[in-house]
Amino acid sequence: MADHTTIVVSSGDMDKLYSALIIANGSLSMGMAVSLYFTFWGLERLTKKGLAKGPLSRMNLLGLGKAFMKWRMKKANVASLERLMADYRDLGGKVIACEMTMEIMGLRREDMREDWIDEYGAVGTYVRDARQSCITLYV
Amino acid sequence: MADHTTIVVSSGDMDKLYSALIIANGSLSMGMAVSLYFTFWGLERLTKKGLAKGPLSRMNLLGLGKAFMKWRMKKANVASLERLMADYRDLGGKVIACEMTMEIMGLRREDMREDWIDEYGAVGTYVRDARQSCITLYV
């Protein structure tokens, strides 16, 4: 069991992306290795449209406007998703994009933020990392 | 820590079921043991209505019609949920149905796809498998 965190990011909701990236960066800064495996709606957030331009998040549905949420987060000194992803990359975190989902969603490599992606993989890539991990999550 | 994957399937959403079964089958084909513990909306998918007849999935809500989705998946050579479940059973994957949820939802054993179910269990059954597993997920 290696000191590794592996998270499947299947959701594009802002709160789930925050959870994943905050746990990922926390793990990295405590000396662990991390793999984020993006699939389904999570994968959409890796396109050139950008992390912040995803579908309506649950936060909006509950009546907290996106602008209000961002203002509160700024006030609480919470980094943006783009900033968290940049930190994640700088700290050596690995990003895997699910190739099968790309095909289903009709996404090509040139649609993606390729500078963020280390590997285009399938379930074997995920299991290889996850079976060695002490923290495995699905958000 | 055994080489085991244990997933709680509490959601009936098509994308979550795909994730669970693809990770399950990937784990099995890499030599691991797998337990899927079905509860709440996941359990509904184990009734005789069948895996494909669940409530509206997120995929539909986002405006991708079910027919379109199935067409894209076929085009990408993605197996159907029924096919993935059949493979899962053939590869030796174990299915546990949550008895408490069955009682809450008013489901009887004769309502279920009994050929798919190995065990009717409670939380003790889940913890027994999960505490031995290197991959534990909740979808």
Added chain:
Amino acid sequence: MADHTTIVVSSGDMDKLYSALIIANGSLSMGMAVSLYFTFWGLERLTKKGLAKGPLSRMNLLGLGKAFMKWRMKKANVASLERLMADYRDLGGKVIACEMTMEIMGLRREDMREDWIDEYGAVGTYVRDARQSCITLYV
């Protein structure tokens, strides 16, 4: 790898809270240690409004009224969320409230059910427990 279960409770949905508390209490009664890390909508359920007063859960959205659900659960002898939380505390389960989320949501300590909370923590608190855990989940 200690015999520990660590669950991130990010959802306020009734079914997710049930899953988390039932798995937590099952783990405790099988001799494991448990940490529940409450964040986002899960954290809202730790306010003085109480566990049962959260936002509309999925159960309601699917057309099962809350009253009907409670009646069915009572009939199936399922404990209430308040009861499960009281048992969890009695059995020695630990509750951590995410401080960053409290700040984002404008929640102060006096808004919280402080008798339920052991620690106000950040991601480091979570990773510390989770990396030692054989069961790690995100609901």
